[in-house]
Each structure stands twice: as C-alpha cells, then as structure tokens.
Amino acid sequence: MSALTITKFTNAYEQNSYLISNDKESILIDAGVSIEEIKKVSPLPIVAVFITHFHFDHVVQINDYKGVKIYAHPRSKEIMSDAEKNASTQFNTVKTFSLDFIPVANGQQIDVLNSKITVMFSPGHTFDGVCYLIDNNLFSGDTLFKKAIGRYDLSTSNKQELTKSLQNILNMDYVNLYPGHGEASTNIEQQNLIPKWLRYLKIY
Numbered sequence: 001m002s003a004l005t006i007t008k009f010t011n012a013y014e015q016n017s018y019l020i021s022n023d024k025e026s027i028l029i030d031a032g033v034s035i036e037e038i039k040k041v042s043p044l045p046i047v048a049v050f051i052t053h054f055h056f057d058h059v060v061q062i063n064d065y066k067g068v069k070i071y072a073h074p075r076s077k078e079i080m081s082d083a084e085k086n087a088s089t090q091f092n093t094v095k096t097f098s099l100d101f102i103p104v105a106n107g108q109q110i111d112v113l114n115s116k117i118t119v120m121f122s123p124g125h126t127f128d129g130v131c132y133l134i135d136n137n138l139f140s141g142d143t144l145f146k147k148a149i150g151r152y153d154l155s156t157s158n159k160q161e162l163t164k165s166l167q168n169i170l171n172m173d174y175v176n177l178y179p180g181h182g183e184a185s186t187n188i189e190q191q192n193l194i195p196k197w198l199r200y201l202k203i204y
C-alpha cells in the first residue's frame with residue numbers, strides 16, 4: 001500500500017473537496033475547489049474526480065475539470081440538470097450542469113494511485129449519494145459528518161435510505177472519515193455516534 005497524502009480544500013459554501021495524491025498524481029473527491037486553488041499547493045496532474053453527490057456546493061467548479069475522468073452515481077444525471085434537485089436554489093442561485101461522466105456501480109473498485117478506490121452507494125441525503133473508500137480513508141460526502149448527519153428534507157432525500165446508508169457505514173472497515181463539510185472524524189468516534197443517529201432517525 002502506497003502512502004497517500006490527503007489535502008482538504010474548503011470553499012465559500014464550507015464544502016470540503018479532498019485532493020488525494022501519491023508521489024506522481026492526484027485524484028479529487030468532489031469538485032467544489034478550482035483547479036487554480038489546487039495548483040497553488042500541488043503541481044501533480046489530476047487523473048480523476050469522484051463526485052459524492054451532485055449538489056451545487058460540491059460541484060461548483062466542475063467545469064474546471066474538462067478532460068479529466070469524472071465519476072458519479074448514474075442518477076446524478078437527473079440531479080445536475082435540475083436546479084431544485086441540485087440544490088442551487090438553496091444557495092439563492094439557479095444553476096444546472098450538463099457534462100459527460102462515468103457512472104459508478106455499487107461495490108465497484110477502480111484502480112487509482114496504485115491502489116483501489118471502492119464505491120459504496122449511500123442514498124438518503126440525495127438519491128445519487130456515494131461514499132468512496134481508499135486505503136482506510138472513507139469519504140462520506142453529506143451522508144455523515146463528524147457530529148451530524150446529512151439533511152433528509154431536500155428534494156431528492158429519503159429518510160429510510162439515509163438510515164440504511166448510516167447502518168452500512170457503521171459496518172464498514174475504515175479508520176479515518178472525511179466528510180463533505182466540517183472536520184474529519186474516525187471510525188472509533190463514529191462507532192459511538194452512529195447508533196445514536198439511528199435511534200434519532202426512528203423518532204424524527
């Protein structure tokens with residue numbers, strides 16, 4: 001297993017994108033950061049972008065990555081072209097996206113950075129939610145945060161699916177958790193917190 005470095009970029013919407021690099025190249029989790037910002041800290045080529053879900057704040061800079069392989073849930077197509085579904089209206093703007101991407105499959109493993117990134121579908125916050133696991137690092141998008149869970153009152157949300165997705169994360173083997181907003185967390189911390197969220201979701 002090669003040593004990977006993970007660099008967090010937080011944008012004006014307080015959304016985290018993560019640059020993951022070995023000594024030769026990088027991949028990006030979510031496209032909330034401009035290529036210009038990345039170049040300030042890393043000269044390595046970006047070979048792929050993995051989208052956790054197609055909400056506006058997570059993909060606001062996606063047009064910077066033309067020519068790079070973009071991976072997303074097959075149902076992202078339905079979200080990107082709809083300003084209500086992609087939540088741009090939540091940010092007082094109306095924005096739609098049209099681009100080609102490579103649809104991922106649940107459980108799929110993709111070779112990157114001399115390692116493998118594993119796709120885990122995690123609907124609930126949106127119907128196109130995906131978590132990505134690489135070398136013990138879980139990128140949870142807006143499914144799970146350090147001390148919160150994703151909103152499930154948005155136009156493509158589903159509370160039952162969010163419950164299942166959190167249950168899946170609880171059973172997953174990882175060490176570090178990198179959410180789409182806020183600070184990083186750990187599996188150890190989340191082993192205590194997720195059962196509380198599952199009880200919360202039964203009531204609320």
Ligand SMILES: [Zn+2]
Nearest residue numbers: 053055125142
């Ligand atoms: Zn979101």
